[in-house]
Amino acid sequence: xxxxxxxxxxxxxxxxxxxxxxxxxxxxxxxxxxxxxxxxxxxxxxxxxxxxxxxxxxxxxxxxxxxxxxxxxxxxxxxxxxxxxxxxxxxxxxxxxxxxxxxxxxxxxxxxxxxxxxxxxxxxxxxxxxxxxxxxxxxxxxxxxxxxxxxxxxxxxxxxxxxxxxxxxxxxxxxxxxxxxxxxxxxxxxxxxxxxxxxxxxxxxxxxxxxxxxxxxxxxxxxxxxxxxxxxxxxxxxxxxxxxxxxxxxxxxxx
Amino acid sequence: xxxxxxxxxxxxxxxxxxxxxxxxxxxxxxxxxxxxxxxxxxxxxxxxxxxxxxxxxxxxxxxxxxxxxxxxxxxxxxxxxxxxxxxxxxxxxxxxxxxxxxxxxxxxxxxxxxxxxxxxxxxxxxxxxxxxxxxxxxxxxxxxxxxxxxxxxxxxxxxxxxxxxxxxxxxxxxxxxxxxxxxxxxxxxxxxxxxxxxxxxxxxxxxxxxxxxxxxxxxxxxxxxxxxxxxxxxxxxxxxxxxxxxxxxxxxxxxxxxxxxxxxxxxxxxxxxxxxxxxxxxxxxxxxxxxxxxxxxxxxxxxxxxxxxxxxxxxxxxxxxxxxxxxxxxxxxxxxxxxxxxxxxxxxxxxxxxxxxxxxxxxxxxxxxxxxxxxxxxxxxxxxxxxxxxxxxxxxxxxxxxxxxxxxx
Ligand SMILES: Nc1ncnc2c1ncn2[C@@H]1O[C@H](COP(=O)(O)OP(=O)(O)OP(=O)(O)O)[C@@H](O)[C@H]1O
Ligand SMILES: [Mg+2]
Numbered sequence: 001x002x003x004x005x006x007x008x009x010x011x012x013x014x015x016x017x018x019x020x021x022x023x024x025x026x027x028x029x030x031x032x033x034x035x036x037x038x039x040x041x042x043x044x045x046x047x048x049x050x051x052x053x054x055x056x057x058x059x060x061x062x063x064x065x066x067x068x069x070x071x072x073x074x075x076x077x078x079x080x081x082x083x084x085x086x087x088x089x090x091x092x093x094x095x096x097x098x099x100x101x102x103x104x105x106x107x108x109x110x111x112x113x114x115x116x117x118x119x120x121x122x123x124x125x126x127x128x129x130x131x132x133x134x135x136x137x138x139x140x141x142x143x144x145x146x147x148x149x150x151x152x153x154x155x156x157x158x159x160x161x162x163x164x165x166x167x168x169x170x171x172x173x174x175x176x177x178x179x180x181x182x183x184x185x186x187x188x189x190x191x192x193x194x195x196x197x198x199x200x201x202x203x204x205x206x207x208x209x210x211x212x213x214x215x216x217x218x219x220x221x222x223x224x225x226x227x228x229x230x231x232x233x234x235x236x237x238x239x240x241x242x243x244x245x246x247x248x249x250x251x252x253x254x255x
Numbered sequence: 256x257x258x259x260x261x262x263x264x265x266x267x268x269x270x271x272x273x274x275x276x277x278x279x280x281x282x283x284x285x286x287x288x289x290x291x292x293x294x295x296x297x298x299x300x301x302x303x304x305x306x307x308x309x310x311x312x313x314x315x316x317x318x319x320x321x322x323x324x325x326x327x328x329x330x331x332x333x334x335x336x337x338x339x340x341x342x343x344x345x346x347x348x349x350x351x352x353x354x355x356x357x358x359x360x361x362x363x364x365x366x367x368x369x370x371x372x373x374x375x376x377x378x379x380x381x382x383x384x385x386x387x388x389x390x391x392x393x394x395x396x397x398x399x400x401x402x403x404x405x406x407x408x409x410x411x412x413x414x415x416x417x418x419x420x421x422x423x424x425x426x427x428x429x430x431x432x433x434x435x436x437x438x439x440x441x442x443x444x445x446x447x448x449x450x451x452x453x454x455x456x457x458x459x460x461x462x463x464x465x466x467x468x469x470x471x472x473x474x475x476x477x478x479x480x481x482x483x484x485x486x487x488x489x490x491x492x493x494x495x496x497x498x499x500x501x502x503x504x505x506x507x508x509x510x511x512x513x514x515x516x517x518x519x520x521x522x523x524x525x526x527x528x529x530x531x532x533x534x535x536x537x538x539x540x541x542x543x544x545x546x547x548x549x550x551x552x553x554x555x556x557x558x559x560x561x562x563x564x565x566x567x568x569x570x571x572x573x574x575x576x577x578x579x580x581x582x583x584x585x586x587x588x589x590x591x592x593x594x595x596x597x598x599x600x601x602x603x604x605x606x607x608x609x610x611x612x613x614x615x616x617x618x619x620x621x622x623x624x625x626x627x628x629x630x631x632x633x634x635x636x637x638x639x640x641x642x643x644x645x646x647x648x649x650x651x652x653x654x655x656x657x658x659x660x661x662x663x664x
Contacts, residue, residue, distance in 0.1 A: 057577060057657050078581045085579025096574050096661065100273065112262050113579040157578065 003066075004165055004197050005031035005054060010063035012049050023049040025220040027063070031213075033164060034195035036188070036231070038208040041217030047201045048169060050217065054199060055088055055167045056080040068164065085113055089158025093170035095150040097142040103129060103153045104138040110161045128156045132186060148179035155186060159196075166190070168200040172207055178241045184210050184234035210234050260587060267592035270564070271599070281560040282600030284553025285640060289604025289633045290611060291546030295539050296629030297612045301622040302535040316354075316491045317387060318498060318523050320484040320505070325516040337518050339479040340465075342508055346486060350500040352493040357383040358481040360468050366461065367432040368420040375416055376460045377433055379468020380485070385411075385444075387487040395427040395442035398464055406466035411442040413458035436471040438463060494523055550636065553600060554644035561593050561648035572652050573660030586653040593645020594638055601637025605630050 012024035024046045031037055039047050052058040053065055056072050057080075065072045068087055072080065084090075089110075097106045107125035116124075129138055132152040142150050151171060158166055168187070172180035188210060190196045200211065208214050209232040216224045271278045322336035343356040360379040365372060378384065382400050385391065398409055410431065417426050426440045438461075447457040463472075465481075488497035498521050511517050565572070572585055609630075612623050 052658050055577070078583070081576065081579055081581045084577060090577050092661070094662075096570070096577075098571055098574060109575070110578040113575075113581070113584060118262075161579075 002033050003030045004033050004068050005029060005199070006064075006066040007053075008064050010053060010060040010065050012046075012053060012058070013061045022220050024053070024060075027222055029215065029222065029225070031197060031199065033197050034191070035197055036191045036210070036212045037197075037199045037215060038211035038213070039199065039201045039215045039217060040203070040205075040208050041223070045217040046220040047217050049220075051167055051169050051199070051201055055090060056083045081113075085110060085161060087163050087165055089155075089161065089163045089166045091151070091154050091158050091166065091168040091171045093173040095142070095147070095154050095174070097150055097153055097157075099143070100141055102139050102141055103134060103145065103156075106142075106153055107157045107160050109157060114161065125156070125160055128160045129153070131159075132156045146179075147175050148182060151175065151179075151183050152186070155183070155190075159190070163196075165197045165199070168198065170201055170203065172202065172204070177206075178238065180204075180207065181234045181238040181241065185238050188231075188234055206232070260591070263584075263588045263591040264595070266588055267595045270592050271595055277560060278596060278599070281556050282553065282596055282603065284549045284551075284556045285597055285600030285637050286553070286604040286607060288546045288548075288550030288553050289601045289637055290608040291542050291549065291604075292636070293605055293608025293625075293629060293633050294611055294615075294623075295542040295546060296632075297608070297623040297625050298542070299535065299539050300626055300629075301624045302531070304622065304624060315524050316488045316494055318486040318488065318494065318501065318521055320486060320501060321520045321522065322482060323518060323520045325511075325518045336480050336482055337509060338481050338484055338505075340481055341479060342505060343481070343484045345508060346484065346501060346504055349504050350497060352488050352497040352500055354487045354489045355383045355387050356487075357381055357387045357485040358465060359384065359483040359485055360465060360473070361482050362468075362472055364434050364461075364472065366416065366420060368429065371420050373416060373419045375413075377468070377472055378460055378462045379465045379472065380462060381465055384462060384485060387485045390447070391445055392442035393445045394425070395440070397442055404466040405464045406470055407464065408436055408438045408467055408471065409441045409463065410438040411444060411462045412440055413444050413460045414446040415456050415458040416461060417443045433461065433463070434472055438467075494525075498523060550640060553597075554640045557593050557596055557641065558644040558648060560596070561589060561645055562651070564592070565589060565648050565652040568652075569655065569660050570662060572655050573657050573662070576655070576657035577661060582653040585655075586649045589649035589652045590642065590645050593649065594641035597637045597641030597645070598634065601634045604637070605633055608633070 007027050007029040010024060010027040010029075011022065014021040014023055027050065029050075039050065041047050049058075053060055053072075054067070056067060056075075059073050059075075059080075063073075067083060070083060072083065075083065090096075097103075098109070104122065104125050107129055108121045111121040111124060126135075126138060129135060132155055134149060134152050134156065137145060137149060137153075140149075142153070145153065151174075154171075155166075166187070171187075172183055175183060184207060187198055187200070191198050198211075200207070202208050209228070211228065212231055213225070213227050215222060320338060322338045338358075340358045343358045346353050346356050357380045362377050363374065364377045365374045367373075381403065382397050385397055392411065393414075395411075397411060398405060398407065410433065412420075412426060412431075420426070420431060421429070426443055428439065428441075430437045430439050432438070444458065444462075486497065486501060488494045501521055502517070505511075505519055506513065506517055509518055575585060575588075609625055612625055616623050
């Protein structure tokens with residue numbers, strides 16, 4: 001297995017006024033292709049800071065970080081934008097879809113920045129939306145979609161460039177348990193079938209249990225890093241919930 | 256790159272459409288500015304054409320010598336003009352650049368034909384008057400060249416006088432009264448339109464023989480004294496030489512030193528042209544400054560609204576950056592939006608300007624011509640304004656930190 005993420009002594013300081021906040025301290029993390037990693041820890045422990053560096057949105061203050069062999073720390077803003085576009089798909093807690101823009105157009109967006117032609121973009125975006133089960137919602141705008149559907153659109157947008165790495169910062173934070181399980185099941189399937197590497201931040205132990213590896217953060221340090229031999233199968237849980245009576249059947253555009 | 260510019264256009268067009276009212280208010284300044292600039296250019300080119308046309312209607316080789324009392328002749332002022340018919344003859348004789356001189360007396364007078372009245376300018380001159388002004392009759396004839404003191408009571412009338420007094424009747428052979436005396440109309444002059452100077456109607460006049468004017472219109476005139484000498488140079492090129500010679504000959508005849516004021520003024524067509532040019536220039540400058548100020552205000556309006564737009568769409572910018580938009584992509588997106596706003600303003604202003612031109616031309620009869628050059632310049636200007644004033648907000652958007660823009664989660 002090739003390592004996709006290699007961090008050696010990575011640190012991140014934030015200067016807030018005269019005080020320096022050490023948000024990330026001496027992180028040594030290696031993630032191989034095809035892993036499903038959950039990052040957990042209390043609020044303010046540096047999870048998002050770590051994700052921002054992994055996602056090439058930020059540069060480490062010290063240490064070296066290689067993403068698929070590229071040394072990110074030495075790269076310019078534009079070069080990192082290209083790395084993000086080529087190698088990473090992002091999924092956020094708040095979905096972060098463009099408002100008043102259809103699902104299809106949202107999913108097309110990363111391909112726009114690859115300079116692809118509209119026709120090709122559209123066909124590709126449609127195909128990926130179908131894979132996440134939204135073939136019949138392509139022309140809906142985010143406010144016409146449920147939370148779970150919006151997150152599926154976001155996942156489709158992250159996958160449309162066929163990246164090796166998917167980063168998700170609390171992707172289920174805004175969703176109910178059942179919808180969370182559906183989203184997690186989708187992520188597990190992608191991880192299994194495409195050997196997509198996934199790094200996911202979460203507060204919920206249920207969510208963390210779905211990963212094959214759990215990294216625990218505290219006060220900027222990596223506290224523990226454990227592999228789980230038998231992750232929870234979210235698909236099974238979702239299927240079980242499906243057979244039970246529906247509590248809120250009047251969800252807008254329900255599945 | 257082409258792809259991203261095309262999609263930047265689609266995006267920007269959508270952003271503008273979403274905020275129609277805001278877009279409209281934003282582009283108002285540019286709209287007014289461009290309309291003003293279009294108006295100015297139409298006024299300018301129209302005026303130039305108009306002046307050329309009118310100057311040639313007067314005869315581009317014509318000089319007019321007026322009597323103008325100076326200090327020395329002040330005492331003689333009450334006795335009337337010091338220009339004489341003899342001065343005119345001397346000019347023809349002594350100058351090498353003068354073809355003809357027509358002595359002119361003029362007075363305002365009332366014309367009467369049957370029950371109709373019309374007050375107009377009466378000119379007394381020789382038949383050279385028509386040659387100097389290169390003016391022919393469309394009906395009837397002129398009086399004969401000789402004798403010099405031809406004093407029949409005959410009149411050649413301008414086209415406007417003909418319409419006012421006779422309507423659709425044929426004036427030739429009919430008798431009108433000028434002041435107290437009956438005159439027979441022998442000719443009607445061809446139409447010349449407005450004069451280049453202050454836009455008087457050049458066709459509102461009656462011309463009668465000089466001797467007849469003296470006898471019947473203003474008998475108290477000094478013998479041989481005239482109000483003006485109408486001079487034609489041998490060609491357009493010799494006008495300035497003729498002017499110098501007229502000045503020298505008349506100074507000598509009037510005993511005026513080179514260093515003191517003469518008792519006459521010489522006007523050439525280029526003087527008239529300059530006068531009118533300066534009037535149009537003043538008007539153009541005024542409109543142009545209004546245009547430039549509102550273009551500036553419009554530019555600032557665009558900058559302001561683009562800053563608002565960038566602030567409102569911070570999260571969108573963050574999302575775009577996270578999924579791979581480079582700084583240049585964001586810059587182009589907002590720049591194109593600003594340019595589209597400015598161009599809509601420019602197009603609207605051009606349309607408004609062209610409509611205003613059509614109205615002014617019809618209602619005020621301002622001479623104006625619409626030319627494609629200025630329209631293109633107006634559009635290009637508004638595009639440049641979009642780029643210049645859109646750059647700062649666009650750069651602010653492009654320089655955002657994606658993490659901050661996404662909002663800390
Ligand atoms: N831009 C910044 N400027 C200053 N301090 C920052 C900045 N970003 C993060 N921090 C600080 O760094 C520390 C780690 O923040 P981070 O957002 O990584 O925590 P987190 O583990 O994601 O917390 P949560 O679970 O609440 O999202 C915190 O103490 C935070 O206040
Ligand atoms: Mg966080």
